[in-house]
Amino acid sequence: MSKAAPISNGAPELAVEQYLLEVRGLSVVFDTPDGSYQVVDNVDLKVRAGRTLGLVGESGSGKSVTCLAALGLLAESGRVTSGEVWFNGQDLLKIDGAKLSKLRGCEIAMVFQDPMVSLNPVRTIGWQISESLCLHQNLSGGAERRRAIELLDLVGIPEPQIRFNEYPHQFSGGMSQRAMIAMAIACQPKLLIADEPTTALDVTIQAQILELLSDLKKELNMALILITHDLGVIAEVADDVAVMYAGRVVEEAPVVELFDAPLHHYTLGLLNSLPRVDRRVEHLNAIEGTAPPPHEFVEGCRFAERCEQSHDACYGVRPKFLQLASTRRVACTQPVSYDE
Amino acid sequence: MATEPSDIESLRLAKVRAARGPIARRLTAWGLAGEWLVLIAMTYIGIILFLALFGFLLQPYPHTQTDLWNQLQPPVFMGGSWDNILGTDDLGRDVLSRLLFGLRLSVLIGVIGTAIGAVLGSFLGIIAAHFRGWVEEILMMLVDVQVSLPFIIFALAVLAFVGNNLTILIIVVGIDGWERYARLARSMVLSANQQDYVLAVRSLGLGNFQIYRRHVLPNILGTLVVQATINLPGVILLESTLSFLGLGVQAPLTSLGQILGVGRDYLILAPWIAVLPGMVIFFLALSISIVGDWLRDRLDPTLK
Amino acid sequence: MTRYILIKILRSLFTLWIVVTAVFFVLRASGDPLYSIFSLGTPEATLDVFRVKWGIDKSMWQQYLIYVGDIFRGDFGTSFFDGREAWDIVMERLPKTLLLGGTTFSVSVVAGVMLGAIAALKRGTFWDRGIMTAAVASFSMPSYFLALLLILLFSLQLRWLPTAGASTWQHLILPATTLGLTLAGSIARFTRSAMLEVLRQPYMRTARAKGAPYWRQIAWHALPNAAIPTITVIGFQLGWLIGGSVVIETVFAWPGAGRLFIVAVGVRDFAVVQLFILMVASTVILANLLVDILYGVLDPRISVTGSKS
Numbered sequence: 035m036s037k038a039a040p041i042s043n044g045a046p047e048l049a050v051e052q053y054l055l056e057v058r059g060l061s062v063v064f065d066t067p068d069g070s071y072q073v074v075d076n077v078d079l080k081v082r083a084g085r086t087l088g089l090v091g092e093s094g095s096g097k098s099v100t101c102l103a104a105l106g107l108l109a110e111s112g113r114v115t116s117g118e119v120w121f122n123g124q125d126l127l128k129i130d131g132a133k134l135s136k137l138r139g140c141e142i143a144m145v146f147q148d149p150m151v152s153l154n155p156v157r158t159i160g161w162q163i164s165e166s167l168c169l170h171q172n173l174s175g176g177a178e179r180r181r182a183i184e185l186l187d188l189v190g191i192p193e194p195q196i197r198f199n200e201y202p203h204q205f206s207g208g209m210s211q212r213a214m215i216a217m218a219i220a221c222q223p224k225l226l227i228a229d230e231p232t233t234a235l236d237v238t239i240q241a242q243i244l245e246l247l248s249d250l251k252k253e254l255n256m257a258l259i260l261i262t263h264d265l266g267v268i269a270e271v272a273d274d275v276a277v278m279y280a281g282r283v284v285e286e287a288p289v290v291e292l293f294d295a296p297l298h299h300y301t302l303g304l305l306n307s308l309p310r311v312d313r314r315v316e317h318l319n320a321i322e323g324t325a326p327p328p329h330e331f332v333e334g335c336r337f338a339e340r341c342e343q344s345h346d347a348c349y350g351v352r353p354k355f356l357q358l359a360s361t362r363r364v365a366c367t368q369p370v371s372y373d374e
Numbered sequence: 375m376a377t378e379p380s381d382i383e384s385l386r387l388a389k390v391r392a393a394r395g396p397i398a399r400r401l402t403a404w405g406l407a408g409e410w411l412v413l414i415a416m417t418y419i420g421i422i423l424f425l426a427l428f429g430f431l432l433q434p435y436p437h438t439q440t441d442l443w444n445q446l447q448p449p450v451f452m453g454g455s456w457d458n459i460l461g462t463d464d465l466g467r468d469v470l471s472r473l474l475f476g477l478r479l480s481v482l483i484g485v486i487g488t489a490i491g492a493v494l495g496s497f498l499g500i501i502a503a504h505f506r507g508w509v510e511e512i513l514m515m516l517v518d519v520q521v522s523l524p525f526i527i528f529a530l531a532v533l534a535f536v537g538n539n540l541t542i543l544i545i546v547v548g549i550d551g552w553e554r555y556a557r558l559a560r561s562m563v564l565s566a567n568q569q570d571y572v573l574a575v576r577s578l579g580l581g582n583f584q585i586y587r588r589h590v591l592p593n594i595l596g597t598l599v600v601q602a603t604i605n606l607p608g609v610i611l612l613e614s615t616l617s618f619l620g621l622g623v624q625a626p627l628t629s630l631g632q633i634l635g636v637g638r639d640y641l642i643l644a645p646w647i648a649v650l651p652g653m654v655i656f657f658l659a660l661s662i663s664i665v666g667d668w669l670r671d672r673l674d675p676t677l678k
Numbered sequence: 679m680t681r682y683i684l685i686k687i688l689r690s691l692f693t694l695w696i697v698v699t700a701v702f703f704v705l706r707a708s709g710d711p712l713y714s715i716f717s718l719g720t721p722e723a724t725l726d727v728f729r730v731k732w733g734i735d736k737s738m739w740q741q742y743l744i745y746v747g748d749i750f751r752g753d754f755g756t757s758f759f760d761g762r763e764a765w766d767i768v769m770e771r772l773p774k775t776l777l778l779g780g781t782t783f784s785v786s787v788v789a790g791v792m793l794g795a796i797a798a799l800k801r802g803t804f805w806d807r808g809i810m811t812a813a814v815a816s817f818s819m820p821s822y823f824l825a826l827l828l829i830l831l832f833s834l835q836l837r838w839l840p841t842a843g844a845s846t847w848q849h850l851i852l853p854a855t856t857l858g859l860t861l862a863g864s865i866a867r868f869t870r871s872a873m874l875e876v877l878r879q880p881y882m883r884t885a886r887a888k889g890a891p892y893w894r895q896i897a898w899h900a901l902p903n904a905a906i907p908t909i910t911v912i913g914f915q916l917g918w919l920i921g922g923s924v925v926i927e928t929v930f931a932w933p934g935a936g937r938l939f940i941v942a943v944g945v946r947d948f949a950v951v952q953l954f955i956l957m958v959a960s961t962v963i964l965a966n967l968l969v970d971i972l973y974g975v976l977d978p979r980i981s982v983t984g985s986k987s
Binding site: 105107131132135136137138139140143144146148151152153154155156157158165166169170201203214217 | 879880881883884885886887888889890891892894898899902903906976977978979
């Protein structure tokens with residue numbers, strides 16, 4: 035799988051290329067009354083310890099589903115049909131429910147899109163944070179409370195002692211998301227998955243939350259998967275980027291390389307559709323057409339229909355990955371070239 | 375010929391469609407395909423309605439005709455004679471004839487009663503939503519009063535003290551559930567009055583009556599009809615309970631509940647007198663409930 | 679919060695007063711009760727003696743004022759039939775009704791909530807369909823007919839349980855089952871839909887993502903939320919239960935207040951009927967008041983709006 039650099043034998047903790055989380059060939063199918071749709075198709079993802087992976091794509095591209103499936107959090111109608119999810123030397127899809135429960139919220143935590151509805155309305159914020167502690171750590175009641183207040187303070191909630199006893203409906207959206215983050219980092223996870231953490235929030239709050247996430251990441255030395263449809267967010271926080279389109283990963287690259295020289299035509303289109311401050315553009319170049327819904331997924335390149343460079347080889351067969359460096363690959367038969 | 379295969383193909387498809395038949399297609403269109411329980415329930419309601427409307431043509435004897443030489447005869451399937459297919463009761467009256475007559479009255483009271491409640495309640499609800507203020511306050515107070523007294527207790531007291539005839543019975547049974555329609559109509563009209571199109575026609579100078587008749591009522595009618603379907607079994611059960619207790623339909627008339635009330639005294643000797651009408655009521659209420667739930671899920675999932 | 683409850687209490691008392699007044703006048707709409715009590719041809723002079731004795735010689739309004747005044751003094755009038763205090767007659771029967779009602783209520787709430795929750799958690803399975811079909815069937819069944827069927831089977835055929843009376847605990851089984859089945863059915867239906875609504879909320883996913891074990895997700899996250907709408911429904915069912923017990927007590931000859939009511943209604947015993955209705959209405963109103971308060975306790979969002987208003 036990995037053409038990664040050889041792992042140094044003496045000190046495994048220094049092994050940079052050791053992945054914290056590795057998703058291999060994950061496929062997810064959703065069963066609906068109208069039929070079954072494969073919304074995630076053979077997805078590979080790699081997250082290195084302490085780094086931030088930005089998972090970018092339009093809504094419906096399968097980025098959230100991939101992460102939910104990896105943690106066994108899919109809704110009833112969804113099921114994993116193939117793949118492995120390696121974390122800390124174990125396959126999360128194979129271990130039993132109790133073990134997975136122990137890992138969730140402890141080693142891997144998740145923050146969701148809409149904080150206002152992701153918090154239990156009949157429990158106090160303090161109760162919900164303490165619960166995370168109580169589930170995974172052996173603390174006395176008093177210590178639990180102190181730690182929860184500390185966490186509220188850590189995520190920048192003013193007057194944590196008072197806020198501790200308040201209910202979610204008394205919190206604003208931004209404050210709720212801070213509380214969600216406090217809940218997620220309660221046990222100092224090695225990996226935090228943030229699923230569109232800023233989408234439901236005001237623009238000014240968005241920046242604060244992103245800043246909080248990067249600060250916490252550094253402070254707690256966690257890895258972070260940031261799911262977003264917003265390339266601006268990616269540019270700000272991510273170290274590595276995986277671009278998803280219609281249930282597949284189409285390009286992976288370190289963030290600077292991706293923005294400098296996108297290889298997939300879809301990525302290029304996304305970047306071109308961004309408003310730029312550094313140069314004057316007459317109009318935004320949105321990509322023509324729309325992403326296909328799951329029941330129109332084809333075997334060949336799914337972007338081909340919208341791609342200006344598409345040719346016969348794009349249809350019928352799934353495009354193979356072109357590995358350009360250990361961290362750089364693209365699934366395109368004729369990637370964007372920068373020869374000139 | 376290039377067209378041949380596609381012609382054959384379309385022929386084959388047409389055959390498949392024909393084989394599925396117009397009934398199957400209609401069922402699919404109405405969302406009834408595979409809903410066996412709903413179909414059975416509908417069939418049962420259809421039979422009951424037919425018997426209620428035309429049952430008197432099939433009635434072998436007058437429902438009051440006694441035959442004291444022929445008391446408590448068992449039905450055919452319990453070894454009785456074909457003279458009284460479903461047996462006879464304590465006065466030798468033909469159970470089948472009484473069932474058909476009682477069914478007619480039970481369905482009549484149930485349907486008219488439901489209609490009274492629906493019209494009364496909806497009307498009050500609309501009035502309250504239109505005038506707001508103290509009119510609305512009074513209505514909500516009446517709703518509180520209605521909710522605070524179990525309806526059957528109120529009905530029993532009224533029937534016993536005010537007197538009893540078919541008209542009073544139908545009115546009393548009809549009052550049951552008015553508050554549900556009133557609440558529903560009120561809240562729907564309140565929200566409809568906020569809608570842009572109502573504001574628009576109002577600004578055009580259309581009169582209140584016209585607005586309600588042409589624009590508001592058609593929009594809330596579906597929900598009210600669904601609510602009526604859901605209430606109907608309750609009304610039928612209420613009448614049967616009152617009649618069972620001897621305070622509903624009075625002899626010489628009879629209803630299913632009343633037959634059951636009489637049969638109760640002959641439970642050991644002649645269980646059919648009580649069990650047959652009981653089964654008819656049970657399956658009728660059950661069928662209407664099933665169809666009502668189906669209607670609600672199909673037309674108005676917000677109702678609950 | 680206190681203000682909110684105080685307003686509720688005042689409103690409840692007002693509702694109760696309307697019920698009492700309405701019942702008083704409806705019951706008297708039928709004319710002179712003496713003609714239905716005494717046989718025809720009783721001399722008017724004799725009737726007048728009773729009219730004065732029972733206070734029905736006065737105008738309707740005077741009677742009403744006296745009646746309301748008496749209620750405040752704790753005097754609920756005397757029965758026209760045995761001349762005893764209506765209060766004593768009803769109180770004598772109340773314990774049996776409370777026994778039947780209490781047993782039925784608690785058993786069917788527990789059973790209904792559990793079955794409803796199971797149906798929701800096993801949605802779409804055999805269990806769900808079975809429980810829901812049984813629930814719809816249970817409230818389509820006329821309760822008195824179910825009573826007769828149970829009597830036919832368990833008392834007359836199998837001879838396991840007594841048909842009528844209230845002397846032993848065996849006597850409780852059939853009436854409680856009959857009443858309870860319908861109640862449990864409707865509670866199960868409401869619990870199921872409340873539970874389904876809660877289970878698809880994003881906060882349930884948060885609980886899973888936290889690593890909470892399954893039972894904890896259900897018991898600590900789902901149930902408290904599902905309880906809020908369910909409590910209201912259960913509160914409303916109390917009125918239904920009282921109405922149903924009137925019928926069931928009659929069928930099983932259970933010597934409770936409900937059967938007393940049917941008898942009193944039959945002989946037009948004003949005092950007893952009025953007191954019974956007053957007690958039923960107070961119970962239901964009180965239950966609804968408790969539900970309102972409980973609602974505020976269970977749902978933090980309500981108590982805040984309550985204290986603000």
